[in-house]
Amino acid sequence: MSARDIQLDDQGRLRHFLTIEGLSREILTEILDYAENFTTVGHQPVKKVPLLRGRTIINLFFEVSTRTRTTFELAAKRLSADVLNINISASSTAKGESLLDMLRNLEAMHCDMFVVRHASPGAAHFIARHVAPHVSVINGGDGSHAHPTQAMLDMFTIRRHKGDFTRLSVAIVGDIMHSRVARSQIHALNILGVPDVRVVGPETLIPVEAPQLGVHVYHDLAEGLDGVDVVIMLRLQRERMSRALLPSEHEYFQCYGLTPEKLARARPDAIVMHPGPINRGVEMDSAVADGPQSVILEQVTNGIAVRMAIMAMTLGRAGGEA
Amino acid sequence: MSTLAITGGRVVDPANGLDGPADVFIADGRIVAVGPAPPDGFRPEQTLDASGRVVAPGLVDLAARLREPGQEHKATIASECAAAAAGGITTLCMPPDTHPVVDTAAVVELIHQRAEAAGAARVVTLGALTVGLEGTQLAEMAELKRAGCVGVSNALRPVHDTLVLRRALEYAASHDLTVFVHPEDPHLAQEGCVHEGVVATRLGLPGIPASAETVAVAQILMLLEQVPARVHFCRLSAARSVNLLARAQYDGMPVTADVAAHQLHLTEMDIGFFDNNCHLRPPLRTRRDLEGLRAGLVRGTVTAICSDHQPHDSDAKLAPFCETEPGISALETLLPLALRLTGGDEPLDLAAVIARLTCEPARVLGLAAGTLSPGAAADVCIFDPHAHWTVEPDRLVSRGRNTPFTGWELEGQVTHTLVGGRVVFQREDPP
Numbered sequence: 001m002s003a004r005d006i007q008l009d010d011q012g013r014l015r016h017f018l019t020i021e022g023l024s025r026e027i028l029t030e031i032l033d034y035a036e037n038f039t040t041v042g043h044q045p046v047k048k049v050p051l052l053r054g055r056t057i058i059n060l061f062f063e064v065s066t067r068t069r070t071t072f073e074l075a076a077k078r079l080s081a082d083v084l085n086i087n088i089s090a091s092s093t094a095k096g097e098s099l100l101d102m103l104r105n106l107e108a109m110h111c112d113m114f115v116v117r118h119a120s121p122g123a124a125h126f127i128a129r130h131v132a133p134h135v136s137v138i139n140g141g142d143g144s145h146a147h148p149t150q151a152m153l154d155m156f157t158i159r160r161h162k163g164d165f166t167r168l169s170v171a172i173v174g175d176i177m178h179s180r181v182a183r184s185q186i187h188a189l190n191i192l193g194v195p196d197v198r199v200v201g202p203e204t205l206i207p208v209e210a211p212q213l214g215v216h217v218y219h220d221l222a223e224g225l226d227g228v229d230v231v232i233m234l235r236l237q238r239e240r241m242s243r244a245l246l247p248s249e250h251e252y253f254q255c256y257g258l259t260p261e262k263l264a265r266a267r268p269d270a271i272v273m274h275p276g277p278i279n280r281g282v283e284m285d286s287a288v289a290d291g292p293q294s295v296i297l298e299q300v301t302n303g304i305a306v307r308m309a310i311m312a313m314t315l316g317r318a319g320g321e322a
Numbered sequence: 323m324s325t326l327a328i329t330g331g332r333v334v335d336p337a338n339g340l341d342g343p344a345d346v347f348i349a350d351g352r353i354v355a356v357g358p359a360p361p362d363g364f365r366p367e368q369t370l371d372a373s374g375r376v377v378a379p380g381l382v383d384l385a386a387r388l389r390e391p392g393q394e395h396k397a398t399i400a401s402e403c404a405a406a407a408a409g410g411i412t413t414l415c416m417p418p419d420t421h422p423v424v425d426t427a428a429v430v431e432l433i434h435q436r437a438e439a440a441g442a443a444r445v446v447t448l449g450a451l452t453v454g455l456e457g458t459q460l461a462e463m464a465e466l467k468r469a470g471c472v473g474v475s476n477a478l479r480p481v482h483d484t485l486v487l488r489r490a491l492e493y494a495a496s497h498d499l500t501v502f503v504h505p506e507d508p509h510l511a512q513e514g515c516v517h518e519g520v521v522a523t524r525l526g527l528p529g530i531p532a533s534a535e536t537v538a539v540a541q542i543l544m545l546l547e548q549v550p551a552r553v554h555f556c557r558l559s560a561a562r563s564v565n566l567l568a569r570a571q572y573d574g575m576p577v578t579a580d581v582a583a584h585q586l587h588l589t590e591m592d593i594g595f596f597d598n599n600c601h602l603r604p605p606l607r608t609r610r611d612l613e614g615l616r617a618g619l620v621r622g623t624v625t626a627i628c629s630d631h632q633p634h635d636s637d638a639k640l641a642p643f644c645e646t647e648p649g650i651s652a653l654e655t656l657l658p659l660a661l662r663l664t665g666g667d668e669p670l671d672l673a674a675v676i677a678r679l680t681c682e683p684a685r686v687l688g689l690a691a692g693t694l695s696p697g698a699a700a701d702v703c704i705f706d707p708h709a710h711w712t713v714e715p716d717r718l719v720s721r722g723r724n725t726p727f728t729g730w731e732l733e734g735q736v737t738h739t740l741v742g743g744r745v746v747f748q749r750e751d752p753p
Binding site: 121 | 641643
């Protein structure tokens with residue numbers, strides 16, 4: 001009955017990967033540990049392991065994405081799976097074929113996994129509830145709800161630099177309200193035991209009940225960065241200037257843009273992260289993005305290993321029973 | 323002369339202050355008497371044994387969408403009148419947002435004809451407040467009233483222009499029509515699909531703040547200080563709205579309100595991980611709101627409980643949460659959900675709950691329904707107050723199977739429904 005269990009099978013193993021919320025610290029740690037095994041695959045002359053040979057993975061992208069789709073594709077290929085990329089513009093679904101009809105057609109081609117990106121919150125849950133029992137669904141981002149693989153690659157990057165989660169202060173800066181990345185990160189950080197998770201932004205970009213997610217809210221960037229170990233900057237979507245959420249990019253940068261001076265409030269060994277793509281001069285100064293504390297490109301590299309781990313775990317249950 | 327006696331039941335008729343064992347005597351579709359013995363010369367041709375059951379006036383539902391005309395793929399007047407009968411509802415009030423909109427006498431007549439042909443329930447309708455519900459031009463309210471509309475409303479469509487709203491209230495008042503208002507500020511509600519609260523924050527769903535409702539309630543109340551209109555607020559969802567309304571009533575304003583039965587039992591938490599059957603408008607709000615609505619019902623600030631029935635075809639709910647159509651199929655759960663407000667430590671007794679389902683909503687509509695007074699139409703709901711049943715969508719009579727109450731064990735089940743003395747529903751397997 002409980003929808004909470006939908007991403008776990010009856011033995012508590014990952015069947016889908018839809019949201020971080022509700023997963024245990026053990027599962028998250030298992031993903032991070034497993035991902036360590038795949039970090040060297042990309043350095044070998046033959047960049048493949050045969051874990052998912054013969055399996056078919058469909059990247060079903062209802063929203064444009066280059067980085068996420070590419071790293072999912074590479075991850076699948078390095079696991080030796082066959083990959084099909086399907087990009088569906090919003091207009092083609094508007095032509096009358098329902099999402100469910102489309103899924104049924106793709107299932108008829110005997111695929112094993114859908115990686116889904118969709119503009120509507122809950123789309124991945126919806127699809128997971130309606131796929132055939134042997135098909136796994138990975139959420140590649142659903143509206144403002146969740147982007148759990150991004151959050152896991154961020155946790156992986158943090159762990160590689162900082163080790164123990166239970167002593168950290170982490171600040172997430174920017175448009176929390178509309179960010180699936182932030183929601184997934186907040187769940188992951190809390191589950192992994194980070195004692196001080198902060199969100200920083202103007203009230204218009206902070207969800208009403210943010211403290212209930214387990215974060216401290218700051219409206220002042222310098223204060224929010226004071227003494228933190230990790231700074232996560234979020235991308236500011238241009239359309240936020242409409243709807244009266246912000247006056248201008250200029251003012252946003254003045255208040256919340258990360259400059260070397262503001263970063264100086266964080267710990268000297270703090271790392272700076274960004275899920276990409278960066279709006280230079282809007283949320284972050286180039287001097288920071290390209291500076292010594294930035295681990296932004298490392299996040300991209302780690303994304304492949306972490307996505308390999310998640311795909312292998314969800315599809316590889318008990319040697320891959322049908 | 324056809325005659326019927328309903329014997330051995332507990333008669334609950336709040337309009338007449340009755341609650342106790344009695345028989346109900348019916349002749350030619352009207353109530354003749356209620357009491358221990360038949361009136362002189364009354365010979366029942368038929369007798370209906372109601373022992374162990376409650377005999378109440380047929381329920382009066384302030385809001386049920388029957389989907390006809392215009393959306394017959396979801397339901398029809400005939401299919402939903404049958405569902406109403408199974409739920410003990412004998413009078414249904416339709417909002418005007420059919421296709422076409424109820425803004426001409428012709429549409430009213432069509433609805434009345436279809437309902438009479440179906441015969442299982444009485445159907446009344448609200449007329450449009452503005453032409454096409456577009457919020458710009460006043461509808462021909464006098465004409466709609468002549469055709470039989472019992473009030474006017476812009477349904478879920480906003481009237482953006484405050485001047486149009488004021489004029490509409492004034493014009494409706496000139497024709498002695500109650501204006502039924504769904505209070506929701508369209509700008510604050512935006513594209514929201516859940517309450518702006520914990521669940522919206524967790525799931526990244528766009529929120530509708532409680533202030534979308536309170537701002538709209540306050541706006542109407544301020545206009546009513548100048549305009550002598552009668553307003554009924556539909557489907558309140560926020561506790562603060564009840565407080566605003568209580569103050570206005572204390573000041574003597576002619577305002578009333580109803581609440582949908584599901585708002586008294588569900589909160590935003592029931593959405594869980596995107597349960598599309600909990601996609602409602604107004605949205606499910608917090609525990610505090612639920613308690614505020616219940617308190618309003620107890621105090622009498624809110625006088626009626628309605629079903630807010632919105633049957634859907636299955637496709638309408640097969641999409642990601644925000645892309646689904648809001649609303650639940652609710653006719654058959656109205657009575658048992660209302661009965662859950664009685665018993666134990668609950669402040670309402672059975673008669674008080676029945677009042678909020680019968681004579682009180684009838685009063686809002688200005689109808690003489692919802693009572694077993696001698697001379698009244700013999701619209702009767704007989705139910706077993708202790709029968710337990712489990713909600714299974716496939717066993718609903720309604721064509722809409724969209725209910726968030728699947729698997730709930732409810733207490734109280736209708737066994738017979740009479741409209742004008744005629745049995746329009748009889749449960750095949752009385753528990």
